Each structure stands twice: as C-alpha cells, then as structure tokens.
Amino acid sequence: MKTAVFIEPGKMVAQDLPKATIKAPTDAVLKVVRACVCGSDLWWYRGLAKRPANSPAGHEAIGIVESVGAEVTNVQPGDFVIAPFTHGCGHCAACLAGFDGDCQNNTDSEVVGYQGEYLRFTNADWALVKIPGQPADYTDAQLNDLLALSDVMATGYHAAVSAEVKAGDTVVVMGDGAVGLCGVIAAKLLGAQRIIAMSRHADRQQLAQEFGATDIVAERGTAAVERVMALTAGAGADAVLECVGTAQSVDTAVQVGRPGAVVGRVGVPQKAEMNTNNLFWKNIGLRGGIAAVTTADRQVLLDAVLKGAIHPGKVFTQRFDLDHIQDAYTAMDQRTAIKSLLVISD
Amino acid sequence: MKTAVFIEPGKMVAQDLPKATIKAPTDAVLKVVRACVCGSDLWWYRGLAKRPANSPAGHEAIGIVESVGAEVTNVQPGDFVIAPFTHGCGHCAACLAGFDGDCQNNTDSEVVGYQGEYLRFTNADWALVKIPGQPADYTDAQLNDLLALSDVMATGYHAAVSAEVKAGDTVVVMGDGAVGLCGVIAAKLLGAQRIIAMSRHADRQQLAQEFGATDIVAERGTAAVERVMALTAGAGADAVLECVGTAQSVDTAVQVGRPGAVVGRVGVPQKAEMNTNNLFWKNIGLRGGIAAVTTADRQVLLDAVLKGAIHPGKVFTQRFDLDHIQDAYTAMDQRTAIKSLLVISD
Numbered sequence: 165m166k167t168a169v170f171i172e173p174g175k176m177v178a179q180d181l182p183k184a185t186i187k188a189p190t191d192a193v194l195k196v197v198r199a200c201v202c203g204s205d206l207w208w209y210r211g212l213a214k215r216p217a218n219s220p221a222g223h224e225a226i227g228i229v230e231s232v233g234a235e236v237t238n239v240q241p242g243d244f245v246i247a248p249f250t251h252g253c254g255h256c257a258a259c260l261a262g263f264d265g266d267c268q269n270n271t272d273s274e275v276v277g278y279q280g281e282y283l284r285f286t287n288a289d290w291a292l293v294k295i296p297g298q299p300a301d302y303t304d305a306q307l308n309d310l311l312a313l314s315d316v317m318a319t320g321y322h323a324a325v326s327a328e329v330k331a332g333d334t335v336v337v338m339g340d341g342a343v344g345l346c347g348v349i350a351a352k353l354l355g356a357q358r359i360i361a362m363s364r365h366a367d368r369q370q371l372a373q374e375f376g377a378t379d380i381v382a383e384r385g386t387a388a389v390e391r392v393m394a395l396t397a398g399a400g401a402d403a404v405l406e407c408v409g410t411a412q413s414v415d416t417a418v419q420v421g422r423p424g425a426v427v428g429r430v431g432v433p434q435k436a437e438m439n440t441n442n443l444f445w446k447n448i449g450l451r452g453g454i455a456a457v458t459t460a461d462r463q464v465l466l467d468a469v470l471k472g473a474i475h476p477g478k479v480f481t482q483r484f485d486l487d488h489i490q491d492a493y494t495a496m497d498q499r500t501a502i503k504s505l506l507v508i509s510d
Numbered sequence: 511m512k513t514a515v516f517i518e519p520g521k522m523v524a525q526d527l528p529k530a531t532i533k534a535p536t537d538a539v540l541k542v543v544r545a546c547v548c549g550s551d552l553w554w555y556r557g558l559a560k561r562p563a564n565s566p567a568g569h570e571a572i573g574i575v576e577s578v579g580a581e582v583t584n585v586q587p588g589d590f591v592i593a594p595f596t597h598g599c600g601h602c603a604a605c606l607a608g609f610d611g612d613c614q615n616n617t618d619s620e621v622v623g624y625q626g627e628y629l630r631f632t633n634a635d636w637a638l639v640k641i642p643g644q645p646a647d648y649t650d651a652q653l654n655d656l657l658a659l660s661d662v663m664a665t666g667y668h669a670a671v672s673a674e675v676k677a678g679d680t681v682v683v684m685g686d687g688a689v690g691l692c693g694v695i696a697a698k699l700l701g702a703q704r705i706i707a708m709s710r711h712a713d714r715q716q717l718a719q720e721f722g723a724t725d726i727v728a729e730r731g732t733a734a735v736e737r738v739m740a741l742t743a744g745a746g747a748d749a750v751l752e753c754v755g756t757a758q759s760v761d762t763a764v765q766v767g768r769p770g771a772v773v774g775r776v777g778v779p780q781k782a783e784m785n786t787n788n789l790f791w792k793n794i795g796l797r798g799g800i801a802a803v804t805t806a807d808r809q810v811l812l813d814a815v816l817k818g819a820i821h822p823g824k825v826f827t828q829r830f831d832l833d834h835i836q837d838a839y840t841a842m843d844q845r846t847a848i849k850s851l852l853v854i855s856d
Contacts, residue, residue: 257745258769263793266769268745326795399603399614423604423612426797429790436787444779444799447609449672450786451772453793 167220167280168489168506173211176493178486181220184284188272189235192288194227194247197299198311199279200480201496201504202249203341204432209493220277222506223249224314226295226307227283236289246293246466247278247285248457249315254290264291265322265454278314279489279506293461296470299510308477308505309469312346313461316503317476319430320346320407321465322455324354327403327428331355336392336420337377339407340368342479342503343430345375347405349474352376353464360392360401362416368502371478385412392420401425406452411435421448428452480505513566513626514835514852519557522839524832527566530630534618535581538634540573540593543645544657545625546826547842547850548595549687550778555839566623568852569595570660572641572653573629582635592639592812593624593631594803595661600636610637611668611800624660625835625852639807642816645856654823654851655815658692659807662849663822665776666692666753667811668801670700673749673774677701682738682766683723685753686714688825688849689776691721693751695820698722699810706738706747708762714848717824731758738766747771752798757781767794774798826851 169179184193199222208215215221225247229239239245251272252264259267272286285292295310302310309317320343329335335356337347340363351359352375361377362384363369369380381391392401400422406414409431417427419442426449443450468474482501484492486508495501515525530539545568554561571593575585585591597618598610605613618632631638641656648656655663666689675681681702683693686709697705698721707723708730709715715726727737738747746768752760755777763773765788772795789796814820828847830838832854841847 257742261748261768261770263768263770266791266793268769326793396603402607422607422609423614423799424607424609426795433787433790436785437783438786439782440784440786440796441779441782443796444775445612447612447672447797447799447802449772449795449797450789451793451795451797453769453790456793 165281166486167277168222168486170208170215170217170219170221172217173209176221176489178489184282186231186233187284188286189233190287190289191233192236192239192285192292193230194225194245194283194285195230196225196227196278196281196283196508198307199225199506199508200311201492202315203343203496206497209497216275219275220280222277222279224311224316225278225283226311226314230282232288238289239292239294244295244298246295246310246313246461247283248291248293248318248461250291250454250457251287252291252458253287262456262459264456264458281508291458293458293466295466305475305477308480309475312476312479313465313469315455315457316342316479317346317349317465318457318460319343319455321350321460323347323405323407323428323430323452324350325428326426326452327405328426329354329356329403332357333402334358334396335403335405336360336362336401337405337407338362338413338417339431340365340372341407344407345371345479345502346476347407348372348375348377349476351405353468353474360395362388371502385416388416389419403428407431409434411438414438418442418448421446423447425449426451430455479503483507511627512832513623514568514832516554516561516563516565516567518563519555522567522835524835530628532577532579533630534632535579536633536635537579538582538585538631538638539576540571540591540629540631541576542571542573542624542627542629542854544653545571545852545854546657547838548661549689549842552843555843562621565621566626568623568625570657570662571624571629572657572660576628578634584635585638585640590641590644592641592656592659592807593629594637594639594664594807596800596803597633597637598804599633608802608805610802610804627854637804639804639812641812651821651823654826655821658822658825659811659815661801661803662688662825663692663695663811664803664806665689665801667696667806669693669751669753669774669776669798670696671774672772672798673751674772675700675702675749678703679748680704680706680742681749681751682706682708682747683751683753684708684759684763685777686711686718687753690751690753691717691825691848692822693753694718694721694723695822697751699814699820706741708734717848731762734762735765749774753777755780757784760784764788764794767792769793771795772797776801825849829853
C-alpha cells in the first residue's frame, strides 16, 4: 500500500509498504478515503521534535472499514467512519468522564500512518465514529467537514469546552491556525456572543470572521493584552482558547482573561515550566490537553456537520494526492495552505 | 482600641491604637465580636513572608456595624455581620462572575487588622454579609460557625468549587489544616460520595472523618499517589482540593487526579514555577486562588450554617483573648491548635 513516510526533517515521500493487517482482536483495518496534514506534524517535519526516520505519518482520516478483529462488534466491514487520532476504549474512568484522548487502556505503541491507503486502527470498537451512508452520499465540501472531525475540529472544540465557554460569553481565541479557526467555530457553537480572534494574516482573519469572529486583534504580547482590555472595557475575557502553545501565547492568554476565566489550551506546550502565580492571584483556570475526539464527535460535532451548522472543512485550502506528499507538507510549512488535504481514494 | 500588632517574626502584642474611623464613603466601622488566626498569618509570623513591623494583624471576623460611610446603604449601624477578608464591590466583571476575591475595584491598600476591637472595612456596602439577629441569639458553637464564614470555610468551599466537585465524585483533599478540613465539609456539601483526606495527625484525621471523609491517607509523595490509585482501582480521583501550597503537594494533587480532573487550589503557592506538561498530557485542570467569600456565604454557606447543616466552627480548638495574642499564634505555629479563636467582645 502507498503510504506517506517521514525520511528526515524536511523530507516526506510516498512509499509502498506492506498492507495494514489486524494484529489485536480490538483492531480494525480501514481503507482511507481522505487524510490531511496537522500543524503538530510540522514539529517533527521541522526537526523540532523527534520522530523515527522512515516512519509512516499522519493521524487524521476518514475511511471505510475493511476488516475487524474478533472483539470489534460496533463497526463492520463496509462502514464509513471517522478515524480519530485518539483511541478510547470507552469503558475506563477517563473515557467514561469524557476524556477519551487520555484513555487508560490505550497502550498500543506502534507508529501508524493515517496518510496512506490503509490504516490499522486500535481500540476500533468504541473509538471509530460511524458516518451514515457512504462517501458517495456526500459532497466534496461535506467530506472535508467530516475529515475535520478526526482531529482539528474536535481539538478546537476541546479548547472551547476546556475554557468552559458559555452562552453570552466574550471569548478570546489565540492562534489563527486551523485549530484556532475551529476554536472560533466551537465558541460560536457554544453560544459565545463576542469572539475576539488573534490573527495577523488576511486570509485567516477572513475565515475567522466567516466562522463567527466579531473582532480581530493583530497585535501580540503587551499590545494584544491592551487591545483586548480596551475591547472589554477593562474587564478581560470570560474564556480564552489557547491554540498555539508557545510561552508567549500562554502568557498572553492568562493576561487577557478576567478573574475566574479559564484558559482552555490545546496547543502542545513548547515550554513545560510556567509561572502559575499569575493564575492563582486572578483565579484564572488552566485546562485542556489532548482532545476527546470520539466523545465530541458523537455528542455534538457529527450532528452539527450533518445538519450543515458548521463547516470546518473550509480550513483545507489546498489539496494533494499521496504522490505529492512533499508539496502538502511544504504548503503547511511555508503557510501557503492553512491546512493541506490529501485525497487518497474515492 | 486594643489591637493585635505584629512586631517582628515570632512576636505579637496587643497594643492600644487610635480607634478605626470611616475614611471613604464606602467604608464601615465594625465592633469586632470574634476574630481568629489564619494559617496564612503564619507565613509572616514565621518570617517566611514580608510584613511591615508594627502593623495590625488579622483578616477574619464577625462583628456589629458601628458606623457607615455615605454610600453604604445595604448595612446600617447595629447590624450583625460577617467581615470577609475580601472586599468585593459587587458590580465589576469579577464580582458579577462570582469572583469577588479578585474585585477589580478593591484598590484600598491600608493594612487593616481584624484581630482588634474595631475595624475599618472597605467596600462595605456589598461585601459585608448580614447575619440575622444579634450575637446573643446564637450559641457559642454557632458564633464559631459564623466566624468561619469570614475566610476558612469560604476558602475550603472555594477549593471544592474550583475543583468542580459534583454529586457522586471521588474527591481527594490535600492538607489537614483548618482550610483542608473545611474543604472536606465543602466536598460533602457538594455531594461527593467518597472523600479521601490526606492527613497524618490523629486529631485532624478524626475531625476530617466527622466532617465527612470516608478514607484517610497518611502517606506523602509517591506513596500517597500509590495509595490513592489503589483506593480508586487505578483510575485516580474525579476532583482534587489542594489546600497546602507547597510544590510537593501541588505535584501530588496533579498525580492523583484522573484524566480530566480539576485541581482546585487555595493554598498560597510557595513556588511560582511549575511543570504544567503534567497537566496537559492528562487533561488535568488547575483552578483556584483567592476565595469569593461574599458570594459563597450569600449563595450557600450562611444558609448551611443557619440550618445547622455544617459545623466549620469545630476547627477552632483553642480560644484566647487579645491579651493572649502571642499564645494564640504560638498554638497555631506549634500545631497544638488546629485554629486559634479570639473572643473580643460579647
């Protein structure tokens, strides 16, 4: 099967690897329909995080179930599914509490690539999210919306839920990458009245506004804090979505919150140590982490996509096939694409 | 008026100071009935935090309103009130959101001592909490329960609310000081099913159990984490109340939470820098800070005390008068008292 393989920082190739097979009774093998490149893939692509050389890549896809292990009964061959990057068992304390991204029974350590023709998916019974019908029943745009539910939209939603966004809130969204833009969608979905998007790129500002942003702040650091305070009459925001992960972004997020606000962060932290006194003395909460994709999709997001209430697929601004995997990464790396789509099969 | 004055670390005396007066139209002057010593007072008493020499001390009291400023209409002379350590205005974004401990209009910087015969109280109109009737209408134990609502019980409650304790939860309470013990009361009040109190002192263990603790863990550090994991079948706790503030305690709090749990902390942080990756990768939330005393008392705690549903005054295990203020501090410092009560006037 053809699969995207990471050779070394800056170099991706499509290679022919042995076809994915069932290895555990809780596995499924999927035939991938669409996949994509994640902002977090850029960490190892740029050499800023470690990844084994010659390893298959990607963790977002939609596809068709081809075969299932003996213990998988909730999905069967032929089902059209979202393949989350998370693998919740559905019955541990974490999954039951709605945090399937931190499943306590997700112990399989094989590096699996979703950017390929086939995919071995662990904990398939509960974690896969069934989509009604078949790919042919959906428009191109709808397929992209569904693909976004495998990670980016669920992650933006996790930021909003972690930040405890409520109806009527004034919300700040830090980050205008695909996750931040999906955070804007999520804040609006949860009833935010005012959504202040931090963005300094015209194309992303425009998409943020299309998704529901009411204000755009292009400044950073102290100037950004001053702008948000001016926009909120000195009060600060009710909730802050941190979708970047840099120390500066987290620091700004804490500063723009009003006392009692929660910073919901999904940007992978680049710096572990932080001064948490700024949190304590303002009662600012810090929540977030790995998205709970299956929970979010089943409870809220799949329905919202099927109804046409949200259109997260608009974050895919360039499309590629597997033979052009290098171009797909380059477009993300050089920010010519907000997010790169991979069309794998019909 | 006689007032407790901090001379230098380890030395407290009762001095005769000029009587408190109205200085701002939002002030009230209170005649103090009862006051007490706080665990946080020990920081400067022990020389671990700075405090001006010869400054009046204390921040917890109940008393009678003696006079009010021109803008104070909600309380009047003769009213029996709780004097919180917080001074919410009641109308800024922080107060409106229920975080009056971080009032954005609380700008008075005078060091006021509640451990004295009279007290100047700022932002009195909204922040003071009226108690029905007069002191003579209450038993000695009830007066102590009411006094606890000026800080310690509201702070324990803030830990539980910050930790988002829900009915049926398994809750860990870190710290067996007066605040931690009040955290046990609060967790039970919010419906926790199982309350694991971390305590290594027999008298405090007993009071924790009386307040609703179902399990006692005397271990610390890694051994404590292992004990909690064993008690929760490897899952971790749904919510954690951090009522200590040391780096070790915060670290243990994060480790004993299940994915998605929130650590509600009210222990003043002794170390600002912390590794927050442990939070991110387990989706552990960190909330808390200064209690919202007026909000908590008005919404929940005063009613619970008046009904006899909670008895936080039991944390006062020794009583003193102002002439024995040194003994009151020594008892707290040497842990012979869980919390020292000061009986000021009838």
